[in-house]
Amino acid sequence: MEHYFSEKPTSTPKKHRFKTRIRNHDIIIDSSSGIFSVKEIDFGTRLLIENAKINGKEVLDLGCGYGIIGIAIKKMNPDINITMIDINERAISATKKNCESNNVEATILKSDIFSNPQLRNKNFDTIITNPPFSAGKKVCFKFIEESSKHLNKGGLFELVAPHNKGGESLKKKMIEIFGNAGELVKKAGFRVYISLKK
Numbered sequence: 001m002e003h004y005f006s007e008k009p010t011s012t013p014k015k016h017r018f019k020t021r022i023r024n025h026d027i028i029i030d031s032s033s034g035i036f037s038v039k040e041i042d043f044g045t046r047l048l049i050e051n052a053k054i055n056g057k058e059v060l061d062l063g064c065g066y067g068i069i070g071i072a073i074k075k076m077n078p079d080i081n082i083t084m085i086d087i088n089e090r091a092i093s094a095t096k097k098n099c100e101s102n103n104v105e106a107t108i109l110k111s112d113i114f115s116n117p118q119l120r121n122k123n124f125d126t127i128i129t130n131p132p133f134s135a136g137k138k139v140c141f142k143f144i145e146e147s148s149k150h151l152n153k154g155g156l157f158e159l160v161a162p163h164n165k166g167g168e169s170l171k172k173k174m175i176e177i178f179g180n181a182g183e184l185v186k187k188a189g190f191r192v193y194i195s196l197k198k
């Protein structure tokens with residue numbers, strides 16, 4: 001069965017284009033079936049972008065989908081270097097197209113979490129993610145565990161989730177891995193959690 005986190009979606013893509021405004025930036029997104037949140041930006045994603053704390057120059061959008069987090073964060077923080085990665089080939093093609101049409105320079109890589117060789121020795125100052133709940137808790141836990149290995153000291157890990165539908169366990173995992181986890185914002189059942197790499 002095909003999911004938004006399939007590596008190679010095979011269904012004929014049903015294309016969709018939408019425009020969104022985030023913190024005074026107009027962004028046009030070309031999305032399609034087989035990618036997360038086809039019709040419009042996800043509520044949790046927007047909450048994460050609008051409340052994200054950016055620390056340092058190297059920023060990673062982990063599980064970038066069609067690229068909305070990385071594109072918006074780069075527009076809001078033009079001096080950063082943004083890297084965007086996803087396991088889904090269709091999502092990676094959409095991210096490349098969307099970066100081009102929104103004039104965003106980024107490093108875009110297909111990668112199963114950090115498996116891409118270009119990421120082996122690469123560390124970040126901030127890692128931001130709306131994790132793939134539908135892929136299961138094990139994958140979401142791996143997002144947290146692997147991110148801690150690719151963060152510089154003093155770096156930030158930020159994740160959005162519905163608190164009572166799995167988010168609480170992700171926050172606990174962040175405490176286990178980083179030794180700390182706070183909350184940047186909570187709204188409509190969603191929370192943005194943040195951990196500091198010590």
Ligand SMILES: C[S@@+](CC[C@H](N)C(=O)[O-])C[C@H]1O[C@@H](n2cnc3c(N)ncnc32)[C@H](O)[C@@H]1O
Binds near residue numbers: 005088111112
């Ligand atoms: C909830 S979606 C968020 C997409 C996008 N960041 C957004 O907020 O609209 C999670 C993303 O994680 C990606 N993903 C799932 N498993 C992955 C893995 N093992 N490695 C990299 N990305 C993965 C999915 O393909 C999907 O695009």
